[in-house]
Amino acid sequence: MCTSILYNSNEHYFGRNLDYEIAYGQKIVITPRNYEFDFHDLPSQKSHYAMIGVSVVDDNYPLYCDAINEKGLGVAGLNFEGPGQYFPVEKGKKNITSYELIAYLLSNYETVEDVKQGLADANISDISFSENLPAAVLHWMVADKTGKSIVIESSHKGLNIYENPVNVMTNNPVFPVHLINLSNYADVSPIQPTNFLAPKVELNMYSRGLGTHHLPGGMDSASRFVKATFALAHAPQGKSEIENVTNHLHVLKSVEQAKGLDEVGPDSYEYTMYSDCMNLEKGILYCTTYNDSRIRAVDMHKEDLDSEKLICYNLFKDQDIEYEN
Numbered sequence: 001m002c003t004s005i006l007y008n009s010n011e012h013y014f015g016r017n018l019d020y021e022i023a024y025g026q027k028i029v030i031t032p033r034n035y036e037f038d039f040h041d042l043p044s045q046k047s048h049y050a051m052i053g054v055s056v057v058d059d060n061y062p063l064y065c066d067a068i069n070e071k072g073l074g075v076a077g078l079n080f081e082g083p084g085q086y087f088p089v090e091k092g093k094k095n096i097t098s099y100e101l102i103a104y105l106l107s108n109y110e111t112v113e114d115v116k117q118g119l120a121d122a123n124i125s126d127i128s129f130s131e132n133l134p135a136a137v138l139h140w141m142v143a144d145k146t147g148k149s150i151v152i153e154s155s156h157k158g159l160n161i162y163e164n165p166v167n168v169m170t171n172n173p174v175f176p177v178h179l180i181n182l183s184n185y186a187d188v189s190p191i192q193p194t195n196f197l198a199p200k201v202e203l204n205m206y207s208r209g210l211g212t213h214h215l216p217g218g219m220d221s222a223s224r225f226v227k228a229t230f231a232l233a234h235a236p237q238g239k240s241e242i243e244n245v246t247n248h249l250h251v252l253k254s255v256e257q258a259k260g261l262d263e264v265g266p267d268s269y270e271y272t273m274y275s276d277c278m279n280l281e282k283g284i285l286y287c288t289t290y291n292d293s294r295i296r297a298v299d300m301h302k303e304d305l306d307s308e309k310l311i312c313y314n315l316f317k318d319q320d321i322e323y324e325n
């Protein structure tokens, strides 16, 4: 499972947890402006906005899991197995394969509004990148530096775009159901509760944090949606870049999955492989991985963004413990 968020402070930070049991060899990848995108059913594009994100690179092609562009637009793909459905290429429509959707949107658009207009006549086609990499069934969260986000879902009903007032997304079920479910937790609060249970009885408020007693803590997508929404809605504004990155990552850590808790097969467990935080104004990607809790950063503007070649950095590294003696 996965969780993505847009954290709005004085600047805007977009990122996600990628939870899974199989590593695809993701890297931190910058696609500069003149790398040629050979889209499947759209004209190939020699120049476009530059982007940075986490990506699998296969045959020199960036298959982005999540990324942002130099204009401050961000897109993340999360599993949507079940409700998700793609369709055959349809004449007269803008046919975008699922594996190139992130690259296509980030190549061409600056804001969530642009994306909504750009997808008005779109069809997410059911074409796989290759035999080894069959089309992953995904839905996408799109965010921009105005602090707005939307969710794109292709299901049996066709392509749906939803406003995302909470700036959080997880996996199944369909997005509107997650929003409705939030009402069940409307009274979860950082404040100690008032005793409405038996008002004439004096209750012993034995602990701090009783306002969060009914906050779900499960690994499932519905629980993570509620918990991340609560954590994000109450996250303080940082006074510096470091504080903002720290706050963003703590929201993601509130729904992190440790190894051993979410069994998906015999001796196989889904876990949070990485968490990232991308500053939409600055074009910097910050990340931690399961085995490396030290925050690392890659700044796209420190590279030659007019080049034609992909720029890759390792994502997965070993734990870096600072021994004090």
Ligand SMILES: C[C@H](CCC(=O)NCCS(=O)(=O)O)[C@H]1CC[C@H]2[C@@H]3CC[C@@H]4C[C@H](O)CC[C@]4(C)[C@H]3C[C@H](O)[C@]12C
Binding pocket: 001, 002, 018, 019, 020, 024, 056, 063, 064, 065, 077, 078, 079, 080, 081, 098, 099, 128, 129, 133, 134, 135, 136, 137, 138, 171, 172
């Ligand atoms: C596994 C991940 C979702 C994790 C998740 O949500 N797990 C919950 C499972 S569950 O909801 O609990 O059942 C997803 C998220 C993004 C995906 C890549 C997107 C680019 C590319 C698209 C191509 O088409 C196929 C290969 C490709 C590299 C994809 C591989 C894989 O599919 C990735 C990593």
